[in-house]
Amino acid sequence: MSARRPVLLTIDDEPLIRETIAAYMENRGFAVYEAPDGRRGLETFLEKRPDVVLVDLRMPEMDGLEVLSRLRDIAPDTPSIVVSGTGVLRDAIEAVKAGAWDYVTKPIQDMAALALAVDKALERAGLRRAVRLAEQRYANLVENIPLLIFGWGRGLGLEFVNQGCRTLLGYSREEALGQPDWLLDRIHPDQRDWVRGQLQACLDDCARSFSRQCRLLHKNGQIVHGVLKSIPTSACAGHEPRPRVEGLIMDIGDRLLLEKVLVHKEKIHTLGAISAEVAHEIRNPLMAIGGFAKRLTRKMPDLPEAAIILEEANRLEQFLNRIRDYLNPVRQHPxxxxxxxxxxxxxxxxxxxxxxxxxxxxxxxxxxxxxxxxxxxxxxxxxxxxxxxxxxxxxxxxxxxxxxxxxxxxxxxxxxxxxxxxxxxxxxxxxxxxxxxxxxxxxxxxxxxxxxxxxxxxxxxxxxxxxxxxxxxxxxxxxxxxxxx
Structure with missing residues (x-):
C-alpha cells in the first residue's frame, strides 16, 4: 500500500458488529466507513471508493449477494470479503460466484483472522493491479514501438501484427489481419520463397532463428528496405516444434539513404579536388594558347585555324570557370x-x-x-x-x-x-x-x-x-x- 491510509467499508445491519470492526481496523491504521444496508453501502462505495469492502449476506432492502454482484460490475478489482453468520457452505459458494474474494464467519472469534483476510485481499488486489499495469505497458509498447511486430502461425498465416504495419507499409492492422498471406505478399518476390522457408524452419525447430535484410512492398508500390528478424522463444526445450513464430521488421531506409549519400558525396568531394587541381594545371597553358591564337588572328585574319583555336580556348575557359563556381562556397542567411x-x-x-x-x-x-x-x-x-x-x-x-x-x-x-x-x-x-x-x-x-x-x-x-x-x-x-x- 502507499503512504496514504487504506480505506475500508463495512456493510452490516448489526450496529455492534460494524462498530467492533471499525474500532479494530482503525487501530490498525485504516480509515473506516459504515453502512447499515446494501443500498446505502453502494452509495457510500461510489462516494468514498474504499480499497476493501466487508459485506454481510443477510441485510434488509438489498442483500449481500446483490451487493457483491453490483460491486463486481462497478469495480471488479476492489476486493470484497463476506462477513456473515450463516455458516452454510452453499452461501459461501454463492458469495464467491457473486464476486467475493474471501469469507469470514460470524461471530468473529479472533479479529486477527479478519485482519489477515483483509491484508491478503489487499495484497492480491495490488498484485492484480501491477499485472494489469504491466500488461497495459507491454501492449502499449508493442503497439507503438517503431517496428513491425508479427506472429506467424503453423497454418502459415498471419495471426498477429501491431500498428507498425501502417507506419512501415501503409496498411491498417485490420487490413493486414484480413489477409492470411499478407506478410509474405509484402516481401519482394525475389526473396519471398527464402522468407517462407525460414519461417517454416523456425516453426519446425524452436531453437532456430534468422535475420536478413530484405525489400518489402509498400501499399503505394514503393520499395521499403528493412531487416526481417525472428524472435527466439524463451520456452524452447531442444529442437521441438512451436505453435507460431514471432518476429519483427525494422525499417533501415534512413540508414541505407545515409550510406548511399555518404558514398556519393565522397565521390563528388574527390572529384572536386581532382577537378580543382586539373583546372589549375590547365589554366596556365590555356592562357598561353589563347594569347598565341589572338596574335595569329591579328596577323592573319583570314586564317580559319586561328579562329578555331581561339574559339575552343574560350570554350575551355568557360568550362574551367564552371568548375571554379561549383567549388566556391555559398553565402548563407540561415x-x-x-x-x-x-x-x-x-x-x-x-x-x-x-x-x-x-x-x-x-x-x-x-x-x-x-x-x-x-x-x-x-x-x-x-x-x-x-x-x-x-x-x-x-x-x-x-x-x-x-x-x-x-x-x-x-x-x-x-x-x-x-x-x-x-x-x-x-x-x-x-x-x-x-x-x-x-x-x-x-x-x-x-x-x-x-x-x-x-x-x-x-x-x-x-x-x-x-x-x-x-x-x-x-x-x-x-x-x-x-x-x-
Missing amino acids: VPVVMAEVVRNCLALLGPELTGAGVTPRLDLEGAAIVVEEDPDILAQVVINLIRFTLDALPPRGGMWLVARSGEGFVHLEVGGDQAQPVADAQRVFLPFDAGGDTIGLPVCFRLMRSLGGAMRFEQQGGQGRFFMSVPMAESRQAGAPPPA
Whole structure:
C-alpha cells in the first residue's frame, strides 16, 4: 500500500458488529466507513471508493449477494470479503460466484483472522493491479514501438501484427489481419520463397532463428528496405516444434539513404579536388594558347585555324570557370523555417506551370512539419529546380509526388514522378561538366545542399525518377550533429 491510509467499508445491519470492526481496523491504521444496508453501502462505495469492502449476506432492502454482484460490475478489482453468520457452505459458494474474494464467519472469534483476510485481499488486489499495469505497458509498447511486430502461425498465416504495419507499409492492422498471406505478399518476390522457408524452419525447430535484410512492398508500390528478424522463444526445450513464430521488421531506409549519400558525396568531394587541381594545371597553358591564337588572328585574319583555336580556348575557359563556381562556397542567411512551408510556397510559385501541364502533385508533408535552421531562399531554389526537372521528365498524364519524412536528425524530402524516358546516366545528373542539357541546374542544387550541411541523390527505377534531399533539423544543427554525408 502507499503512504496514504487504506480505506475500508463495512456493510452490516448489526450496529455492534460494524462498530467492533471499525474500532479494530482503525487501530490498525485504516480509515473506516459504515453502512447499515446494501443500498446505502453502494452509495457510500461510489462516494468514498474504499480499497476493501466487508459485506454481510443477510441485510434488509438489498442483500449481500446483490451487493457483491453490483460491486463486481462497478469495480471488479476492489476486493470484497463476506462477513456473515450463516455458516452454510452453499452461501459461501454463492458469495464467491457473486464476486467475493474471501469469507469470514460470524461471530468473529479472533479479529486477527479478519485482519489477515483483509491484508491478503489487499495484497492480491495490488498484485492484480501491477499485472494489469504491466500488461497495459507491454501492449502499449508493442503497439507503438517503431517496428513491425508479427506472429506467424503453423497454418502459415498471419495471426498477429501491431500498428507498425501502417507506419512501415501503409496498411491498417485490420487490413493486414484480413489477409492470411499478407506478410509474405509484402516481401519482394525475389526473396519471398527464402522468407517462407525460414519461417517454416523456425516453426519446425524452436531453437532456430534468422535475420536478413530484405525489400518489402509498400501499399503505394514503393520499395521499403528493412531487416526481417525472428524472435527466439524463451520456452524452447531442444529442437521441438512451436505453435507460431514471432518476429519483427525494422525499417533501415534512413540508414541505407545515409550510406548511399555518404558514398556519393565522397565521390563528388574527390572529384572536386581532382577537378580543382586539373583546372589549375590547365589554366596556365590555356592562357598561353589563347594569347598565341589572338596574335595569329591579328596577323592573319583570314586564317580559319586561328579562329578555331581561339574559339575552343574560350570554350575551355568557360568550362574551367564552371568548375571554379561549383567549388566556391555559398553565402548563407540561415533562419528558423518550417520545411513544409518552404515546399508549399514553391508549389504556389510553380502553380501556373503545373496547372498548364495538367499536373497536380500528390503531397504528404506531415514529416516536413519540422523546423530547420537554413536559408529559405536556398532551400526554395533547390526545391523549385527538383520540381521543374521532374515536371519536364513527365510523360502525358504522368504523376508527380512530394513526400517528406523525418529521422536521424534530418528532414528527408522525396520529389518524384513518372518518366517519359530514363536519364541516360543517372550518376552524371549532379556533375557540372556538361556544357548543355537539362541538368545544368542540378549541379547547382547539389552544391547548395552541400553548403547547407545536407545531401542529395537521384534514383530511377521502373519508369520513375526520384530525388531525395536531406536537411538537418534545427535542434540537430544546434546540437552539432554531423551531416548525413
